[in-house]
Amino acid sequence: MASTPRWVEAINKALSHPNNKGKIIYQLATVDATNTPRVRSQVHRGFINPEGHADLPLLVTSTDSRAAKVSQAHGNQRVELCWWMEGSQDQFRITGFTHIYPSPTPGTSSPTPIPDDATALKLLVKQGFDWEAKRKEVFAMMPPDLRASWCAPYPPGTPINFEEQKGWPTSVPTEEEAKTDEDKKNFQAALHNFALMLVEPVEVDWAALGVQPNTRVLFRRQGEEWVEQNLIP
Amino acid sequence: MASTPRWVEAINKALSHPNNKGKIIYQLATVDATNTPRVRSQVHRGFINPEGHADLPLLVTSTDSRAAKVSQAHGNQRVELCWWMEGSQDQFRITGFTHIYPSPTPGTSSPTPIPDDATALKLLVKQGFDWEAKRKEVFAMMPPDLRASWCAPYPPGTPINFEEQKGWPTSVPTEEEAKTDEDKKNFQAALHNFALMLVEPVEVDWAALGVQPNTRVLFRRQGEEWVEQNLIP
Secondary structure, eight states, X not given: OOOOXXXXXXXXXXXXXXXXXXXXXEEEXXXXXXXXXXEEEEEOOOEEOOTTOTTSOEEEEEEETTSHHHHHHHHOOEEEEEEEETTTTXXXXXXXXXXEEOOSXXXXXXXXXXXXXXXXXXXXXXXXXXXXXXXXXXXXXXXXXXXXXXXXXXXXXXXXXXXXXXXXXXXXXXXXXXXXXXXXXXXXXXXXXXXXXXXXEEEEEEEEOSSSSOEEEEEEXXXXXXXXXXXXX | OOOOOXXXXXXXXXXXXXXXXXOOEEEEEEEOTTSOEEEEEEEOOOEEOOTTOTTSOEEEEEXXXXXXXXXXXXXXXXXXXXXXXXXXXXXXXXXXXXXXXXXXXXXXXXXXXXXXXXXHHHHHHHTTOOHHXXXXXXXXXXXXXXXXXXXXXXXXXXXXXXXXHTTSOSOOOOTTTOXXXXXXXXXXXXXXXXXXXXXXXXXXXXXXXXXXXXXXXXXXXETTEXXXXXXXX
């Protein structure tokens, strides 16, 4: 029977530690076109897995489809994220493939291809996973100020005059709450620029530095099995 | 007159925020030989700068000279670190060159070369900077359990049996405190494996997400000047 990998349980246990409250931010690294590493903070939006395959979890996060990391992901789908849970001194380094799913509306980039070794992503596609429903579901979880960030008229990272920025919305309501034409237009613009970002892990390196002696375990996916190896911390 | 860049002042100001107490851990990304990004938590050990060049700061961190990131740095000296200060919601992404300075004792890797564009590192070399004195100074700041981690008989990340690990020291005293032959041997072994890791920034991307509207400033080094550009967050 497919069961949840022990590293997911370790993450959930660490997250439930009272001193790790709200620790859902990790740093995700990509490589740019000049082979320079780039790394930024991302918010964890939960796990998903192909139906019947609890052993093949993917991490869900999000991005503006115009952000530099999207073109970086198109150039190289290998990513690693580092999730440091300060309260319990646990570090999870998760290496794998990323997949970007932007809005299907015209004028956005394409989804990234599904890498050959991305077993979980391939299964999702095979099972007819509804990416667009998931994209809208995750978008609906976003707070109003974050929704506003996706309706800026230019991509994140574009040079800007703060005076001009002052005229932009700082809060965008949900679809249900949107009453004025302006609200509705902003909601649609933000939803258009919002993209799902998935990470399919193939290796997870868990260092527990809050226990003595420190422990470190490498989980490596082989087929659909997770093989564990204790490492020197 | 060379003065401290505004981004260093912003980091110091963020660090002094009461909710950022102890936030001296950042995630540093490198690229490995297969062009896969790797990222892990590192502890900030302060800034240094070439004499008379407060405008050319470098960040000081450390590593085990046998760690995978050292060979990654030899393959590609471009790194980026992401310093997320949760308490004030400030993110500093610092891109630049790394330089590893291991022990000069036989049996360690060589220092990484000084990249052509690494103005600050080149100045340090020209001024005869005493790397070994700095390495010993930073090593002396380390707590006893961290010192112990550098005297493990095999490199970090080596497969290990926890039973075997139980026989290893969990605490190593300072040179002055080392009384027994065992203590002295462990101290020397740890010092032998301890390496300085420097980061010379060439770009700093500061996103202030704790203010409304959010701001983002890119600091780019041009010659010895830091040019600022406001960006869309």
